[in-house]
Amino acid sequence: MSRPSIVVIGAGLAGSLVCNELVEDADVTLLEIGERDRIHYPPIDFDRKRLGHVNTFCFGGGGTTNLWHNGLIPIDRRDVVREDFREVLSDAQPFMDDAASRLYFRGRYSTAYTKAVADMTAVAEGIGLARDGIDCLVYPKKHRPLTVDDRVKAVYSVDKIRFTVADGAIKTVHYTVGSTSHSIDATAVVVAAGSMGTPKVLREIIATSGHRHNTPGHGFIDHPLGFVGKVRVKKKVADAISRLSKLDCGDYEVQAVVRLKSDCGRYTCGAYFRPAVTIHNSLAIYKYKSLLGATTGLTRLRNAASWKFFHPDIIAEVVSHVAGIHFPSRTYNILFVAEQRRGSSRVYYDGDNLRVDWAISDEELEIYRALLRKLSAMLAGVADQVNIETMITDDWLWSGAHHSGVTPLGDATGDLIDRNLRLKASENVYVCDGSVIQEHSYANTGLTIAQLALRLATEIRGRYVASAVRAPRAMPTKTAGDRV
Numbered sequence: 001m002s003r004p005s006i007v008v009i010g011a012g013l014a015g016s017l018v019c020n021e022l023v024e025d026a027d028v029t030l031l032e033i034g035e036r037d038r039i040h041y042p043p044i045d046f047d048r049k050r051l052g053h054v055n056t057f058c059f060g061g062g063g064t065t066n067l068w069h070n071g072l073i074p075i076d077r078r079d080v081v082r083e084d085f086r087e088v089l090s091d092a093q094p095f096m097d098d099a100a101s102r103l104y105f106r107g108r109y110s111t112a113y114t115k116a117v118a119d120m121t122a123v124a125e126g127i128g129l130a131r132d133g134i135d136c137l138v139y140p141k142k143h144r145p146l147t148v149d150d151r152v153k154a155v156y157s158v159d160k161i162r163f164t165v166a167d168g169a170i171k172t173v174h175y176t177v178g179s180t181s182h183s184i185d186a187t188a189v190v191v192a193a194g195s196m197g198t199p200k201v202l203r204e205i206i207a208t209s210g211h212r213h214n215t216p217g218h219g220f221i222d223h224p225l226g227f228v229g230k231v232r233v234k235k236k237v238a239d240a241i242s243r244l245s246k247l248d249c250g251d252y253e254v255q256a257v258v259r260l261k262s263d264c265g266r267y268t269c270g271a272y273f274r275p276a277v278t279i280h281n282s283l284a285i286y287k288y289k290s291l292l293g294a295t296t297g298l299t300r301l302r303n304a305a306s307w308k309f310f311h312p313d314i315i316a317e318v319v320s321h322v323a324g325i326h327f328p329s330r331t332y333n334i335l336f337v338a339e340q341r342r343g344s345s346r347v348y349y350d351g352d353n354l355r356v357d358w359a360i361s362d363e364e365l366e367i368y369r370a371l372l373r374k375l376s377a378m379l380a381g382v383a384d385q386v387n388i389e390t391m392i393t394d395d396w397l398w399s400g401a402h403h404s405g406v407t408p409l410g411d412a413t414g415d416l417i418d419r420n421l422r423l424k425a426s427e428n429v430y431v432c433d434g435s436v437i438q439e440h441s442y443a444n445t446g447l448t449i450a451q452l453a454l455r456l457a458t459e460i461r462g463r464y465v466a467s468a469v470r471a472p473r474a475m476p477t478k479t480a481g482d483r484v
């Protein structure tokens with residue numbers, strides 16, 4: 001009885017989890033463009049808006065989990081407009097606790113999360129800040145980049161991944177390492193190269209499969225985020241806001257998100273309270289704060305070497321972050337996290353050069369401004385002073401590093417993958433990473449990506465391992481939604 005041969009492309013968050021989950025039942029080969037223990041940042045050209053002042057993704061074993069903060073939050077399905085994607089999230093829901101534990105959450109995540117939301121909602125309701133609801137981001141205090149199981153045949157520094165297709169399925173995957181060429185027969189292929197890598201791999205697969213499709217890479221969304229102002233809260237609510245800002249729960253910390261729903265109902269944004277000292281707005285300081293926050297280790301130390309480091313607001317953030325101590329201040333920064341809808345932005349390759357064409361539309365900016373006015377009005381009741389920039393331009397916002405949307409999912413003609421994350425152009429290719437997330441309100445994407453990875457592993461096991469070990473199963477036939 002042969003074990004299926006599963007080829008996974010990309011050793012990031014999703015790819016690592018899929019490998020580890022399947023290695024018990026299948027021969028798993030992992031093909032990663034980067035090195036095993038070193039990350040690098042591929043050069044990137046921007047057509048319009050830059051993503052950020054820091055690197056928002058990297059290539060290398062562990063992928064972006066080398067850079068991330070491991071904050072865990074689900075995407076609230078009530079905020080998701082598209083029915084097909086809502087259904088995908090529902091199917092992934094049972095994997096939440098397992099996913100969180102693979103991401104270093106100790107204990108039962110769903111219990112802790114539900115309790116955190118209930119507690120924080122009670123706090124916010126008491127001071128009139130829960131009009132659109134409260135959500136919570138949960139940070140396990142200890143985490144490290146993901147690694148793959150030793151039983152996985154992991155190949156790093158791969159180049160020139162190509163495919164042989166027969167009968168509508170990939171039969172063989174070819175790749176080079178240095179100047180040596182290799183081939184491996186595949187029962188199924190999982191593309192998990194992240195939103196910056198997957199469009200290129202999919203184009204190759206679709207073209208080799210004899211189809212034409214322009215949509216890989218289209219519909220790029222991110223979370224435009226930024227510090228948009230300050231609030232000095234009244235003495236009587238100081239304890240409540242301090243709890244909402246950060247709550248120590250032993251193995252993990254919780255930060256509350258004040259949900260902000262747009263009048264049209266299609267956008268759900270969020271606001272966090274972050275410690276500050278002064279009430280003044282300075283975009284230069286906000287950008288510097290984000291730069292420090294998004295980097296780690298030596299890079300962070302190098303970035304710290306600036307006069308801006310001695311700004312009181314920066315010192316407050318550092319003390320809070322590094323020492324976990326709340327600065328004795330009633331002044332807070334407002335970190336605004338905005339939702340984007342799939343539109344004209346895209347990720348594409350010009351030859352081998354990665355290009356990102358990202359923009360925040362005028363319509364989105366207007367919605368964000370309206371939500372900031374709403375937030376200012378809510379805060380007026382609890383604040384001695386509110387200094388929020390409600391007329392933000394796109395200069396105030398940069399990438400939240402939650403790159404998503406570039407693999408269209410659904411039943412429409414232009415959609416590339418179905419609800420099981422299977423590529424419609426091929427019988428045995430699946431896509432799983434941030435690129436398959438179609439909507440993400442204000443929610444960090446890592447937990448959802450991990451849930452989808454575990455769900456996909458279950459799907460693959462059911463289809464290929466069951467067929468290898470038990471009775472042969474017919475390949476699903478094409479349906480009306482399978483057009484490419």
Ligand SMILES: Cc1cc2nc3c(=O)[nH]c(=O)nc-3n(C[C@H](O)[C@H](O)[C@H](O)COP(=O)(O)OP(=O)(O)OC[C@H]3O[C@@H](n4cnc5c(N)ncnc54)[C@H](O)[C@@H]3O)c2cc1C
Nearest residue numbers: 010012013014033059060063064069071194197433434446
């Ligand atoms: C500073 C920072 C902080 C963050 N904090 C959080 C947080 O607190 N919570 C949260 O949920 N999210 C956070 N994120 C986002 C989160 O890290 C990403 O959403 C997530 O890791 C993406 O996972 P992925 O599997 O889609 O892609 P990745 O983890 O990026 O993996 C893609 C992999 O594919 C490889 N690859 C690319 N192209 C190819 C190719 N052609 N062939 C072979 N391999 C290829 C890459 O080298 C990489 O290993 C943060 C991101 C950053 C940058």
